Amino acid sequence: MPRYIDLSHAIEEGMVTYKGLPAPIICDWMSFVKSHGKYAEGTEFSMQWISMHGNTGTYLDVPRHRYREGHDMCGLSLERVSSVEALCVNVTAAPNRDIGLSWFEHLNVAGKAVLIRTDWSHKFGTDAYFEEHPFLSREAAAWLRDEGAALVGIDSFNIDNVDGGERPVHSILLGAEIPIVEHLTNLAELPHDGFLFSAVPPKIKEVGTFPVRAHAIMD
Template identity: 30%
Template sequence: MKFVDLSHTFEDGMPGFRHENDDGTHTEYTAEVSPFFSHEESREKYDGKAAFEVTEMRFQTSMGTYLDSPYHRHLEGRDISELDIGELILPGTVVDARGLGGDEELTTDALPREDDLAGSAVLFNFGWDKHWGSEQYHSYPYISEAVIERLIDADVSLVGVDTLNADDHQNPTRPAHTRLLDEEIFIVENLCNLDLLVGESFRFFAVPIKAKDTAAMPIRAFAEVDQ
């Protein structure tokens, strides 16, 4: 049995996302990770015989490699805490979508025709994880509306991308999030290492903490590869 880590490292000052302000400037968001109290600070509480650290984190939940619940897009949708574990451990398929440039859309020609995708996690390997942390990462390829509809028709359970967003950032209707999450097809963004899964048979794991009233949550995404 082999496991492939599909998650970016979650750390202080990590790459995050940006929002455009009314004046055209951008606000950058990231995670803050630091000791709430350190080993050295705690040592005296245990008469010098033991020491512990408790770590404090502050971040928006759409950070790092993360899962979107239906509530992220739809107010009446299920939140992260309401998703069953069995919905987040799925047979996986990687679509090799490498070769597209920034702001290019993926067409239905790239989708597998013969495979049964019902109930599976379909992960799109754009090869964009190589740009993680760079300015180029913010201009990325995305799945077209025709691909979105094909995925819905195929009754997939989850869609993942190795980019910042499954949607074209220039399209305010956000069709991937609107259509997929309305159909209870979950979305994982900022995956990595999908190159290692091209042509492989695997199970995909996308389990977050059980956080109530939460739209999205970072996950430790990984694949269990059949051997």
């Protein structure tokens, strides 16, 4: 039987994924008690109302997030995000925040989801999560693009350095229609290879980023 490993943060009311963005609001639209007047005796339901920014929890970016003419969630190829052969690259020993090309250039990444393990996810939910986070270098992003990676994910606050206004990694990867998954977690539970990765978002028009239930599948 396959083993499933959840790589997503739980979404709950009031959580802060990215400072400055609104936290999700989750409440009952119809509670179990209020449903009693609508259904037969002994039958009850609840329905929730959710107001949520697209950049909440563990989420996936598609080209529409960065480029006006880029495809939205409806244009996302399932082959890139569902049961994709994957690699987990452990960069926890990196001496600097900047994760460079040397961590990847010996790997065969063609057609694979490349997940970058920094263990920064241990800080999720604290102020430290937003400060001095590790990020992918421009050169590494270009190499992953050129070598044909299907998807790139990271368990850090952002795949780019957010100290300035440029976002070269988003620009390079999304410009090549390579989806990005940010705010992953539990990557320490993964082997280097020999597993599949899935992170499928809803099929929503005109949306460039949205939460996913990212997970790994191992035999």
